[in-house]
Amino acid sequence: MSSTPFRMDLRAGCLMHGDQAIPLRPKTWAVLQYLAERPGSLATKDELLSALWPGVTVGEDTLNKSIGELRAVLGDQVKTPRYIETVHRRGFRFVGKIGRDLAFDAEEPLAEPNGGGAPARLLVGRTTALGQLANLLARARAGERQLVFVSGPAGIGKSALVEAFLASPEVRASPTTVWVASGLCIQQHGHSPEPYMPVLDALDRLARRPEAGEVARLLGHVAPMWLAQIPWLRDDEVAAPEGPQTLPLPGTARMLREFAAFVESLTAADTLVLVLEDLHWSDPSTVDLLSLLGQRRDPARLLVIGTYRPAEVAVHEHVLATVLETLRLRRQCVEMSLHELAVDDVRAYLDQRFPGAELTDRLAPVIHEHTDGHPLFMVALVDHLLSRGSILDTAPGWALSTDPAHLDLGVPDDIRLMIETQIAVLSPLQRKLLEVASVTHTGFTTPIVAKVLETRADDAEALIQTLMRPQQFLREADPADWPGSSVTRHYAFTHELYRQVVYDGIAAKRRARLHRRIGVILETVYAERVNEIAPMLAIHFERGDDPARAVGYLVLAAARARQRFANREAIAFLEPALVLVARLPRGRERRRRELAIRLALAQPLHELLGFSSERVHENAERAYALGVELGSPAQLFPIMYSLWFLHVMRADPTATVMASRLDELARRFGTTEARLEVDSVLVRTAVYEGRFDDARCIAERRLVPEGHAAELAPAYGADPIIAAQCHYAYALWFLGHPDRAQLAMRDALARARVLGSPFTLAAALCHSSLLEAFRRDPRAIRPLLDEATVLTAAHGFALWSAVAAVLGGWAEVQLGRTDQGISAMERGIAAYRDTGARMVSTYFLAFLAEARWSAGAFAEGLAVATEGLQLADTTLDRGYRPELWRLKGELLLAPKRAHSGGRATSSRHDPSVRDAERCLLQALDSARTSQAKSLELRAAMSLARAWRTMRRAADGRALLREVYEGFGDVASPDLSEARSLLGELAIRGTRTRDVRRGARPSV
């Protein structure tokens, strides 16, 4: 046996030995290909027969004959096989080492985009385009990532170009390994398709290749969330990623980052060509992914080829348009737009299709004129002429039956109409089959059309064959896995335009019937795996006028989308479900189903739109109304929790009502978890309302002793127990225990670190910072904010990033960088409002008012304090009301102090001084009402200072002393300030009056 290696030329569909092509019968070639694709694994005789002779009964000897032929050409021995081993009585196994005995050379790791064995499609007039793609590949191979978009209308030849490129020596005979992965976007009437569908499709096909074990391993290591989406690939060693419950927000970001990491690891040494076809039908998640791949700077030997139809993108305002625009502006992509073929190209096409014929010179201009050089039209017209006998096979040559000048093409000059004409001449049975095929939509298999047509599989198969040649309506597509049989042939329309024309031609009633029937068949075939095809089943039942079933599958499809952290797609399944549910008969069942949809919508809507969105509220309110009637406590509880949360974030006073309803619900049915969550709600609500001692009592009685949070799955926002602890710490501070407050907050932060939820940790860091701002410690705040900032940037937590900005500004002001600090605070407050949140914004306004005061901008400061008070009076955000009154008083006095250099005395009869005094008394009063001792201390200091200028220093001293002494043995900047003020007042104080009377507003 010579050492010249064998090579399978998959494009040409023949076996090569050196330069020499070895002729094989088509079936023999198919057997070789089948075996070679599964090296090392047993292919049973039944499997081979049903895969390669589907629908026909042939004996084993037919198979044995092919095996014999292969052994002969490969020089293989039965006893000492180098290529094909016989497994006694069972079948055969390919034992040749790929790349050595039967070398696939560099083309070996190539994913065949359209199934092997098919004769290569002709390509003319695209030399420049092919050259351009080859150039891009060369640059990608050198480590410079490339993104190219091939665009043009349907049938212009985008797929044909890409296919020819993938088959070119640049890709197949590359000196380094080139992985090719291609995926297709599929039009899904109205609904958003499944998230990442073409990408998963591409990965799936890549990983199915026998030599692609390393791809699966790599996925497991760097992209476990992706591996989890391809169930057949996942082995038990790879842990499933955490579900969306434990990581509510960063999921999407994680999916995207994992994919980037996968691509970058794979392309560290090898090159990856990722083909995503028909992006005008892509889901938004795939577009995000493309944008990320294009914008990343890390080196990658990556060439992404996307194809799309510009008209579809424009008409449907597809998200792709924006991403393309950005990539274009940043020069991060290359665009290739394809145009019609020239007359010379048409001639070249005819020359290649009819070698040696003399008809081309005369026929080319006629065809070109009629089709404008539109490739799909051109091919269809030539097929038509062949089938009509206008072009005759006069073996060994070709001839025209009529002179082209007199040739009546007999077809309309529009490609759609032309297709209709082609369909019109088919037999009724053929048309029926095409109709069924067009309804299956994504491609189909013989068993399914046989079932719908109620014929035998062999008859259906034979019928399919008649539509593959010479008419070319159908082609063989990638093998699909069809439950119940190991391998089934999979067919598709040669072009989507054909499918559409057929589909559009079916009468509405019949179309609905077909959809429903196919849906039912798929349901039984897929049995327990129906969830894998839920989006497709939803379409069949929706179009099949079975809204009840359609709703069920839409909800299932949404759940799958959520597993991929794809909120937009989940919503895009659920909103049509809401519309469909309205078509069900009125009654309890309909409301029950609506409730299920609303419950499923709650979280994706919230995560995507935030708590300020009307849609989020409307959905939660409706879910609540339905839940009260129909829901179990377990269902009602999360809705009520969400409503409370939504109202609280907007500082809407109705949150108090929701909190007490939750309390009642937990009392009636509550589990321990529900009880803990409600206690957390009660603590937080009380703090917001300024009922600090209530908050403390609940926390100390129930939450602090419990303290563990791990089993609670927070539906919204941060972990409820940790959030409650942070609020407990606030309550302690307000109540006059700054040191205990700090301890409690540290404890909460430590727990957040253990819990590992980034959102909760960001929350705990921001709460800790806010406490430090209350405690007036700008130095303690810095490290907390630095950590929070990194976290919020990584995960895109808009709310916490805004909070961190405000507090960072506060710290700047305290450290003397007033202007800088003020503008940071203003930016932070604006960003905070942009998120829709209102709660605690009065605190931020107080910080800003104080900063303006220190900057000497009294009027502006006064305006901010007044705005804050207005909010505190009308919303739930009442905790900082005393401080806002105090600041207002101070800001009223400030201009006078500034004038007199702080020394002069004020008249008690000056109306503006009296106004200011009233504000300060109001501050004291409201601090006392809410038992906010820390704020009472500040109000007392402000009053004492004001009274000093009003010749009432002794009153001030008495007031301050009483408040000060209530604190006991603790230290804080406020207390030291109070101590020195008391000292000053003692020196200057002269008269004494009844403190209590003096502290009350005297009007």
Ligand SMILES: Nc1ncnc2c1ncn2[C@@H]1O[C@H](COP(=O)(O)OP(=O)(O)O)[C@@H](O)[C@H]1O
């Ligand atoms: N340059 C070309 N030369 C010859 N045939 C072509 C060419 N471009 C496209 N075709 C044929 O036209 C038909 C439609 O092309 P296709 O690539 O599927 O279009 P698109 O992907 O742009 O919708 C196919 O049958 C294809 O083989």
Ligand SMILES: [Mg+2]
């Ligand atoms: Mg195409």
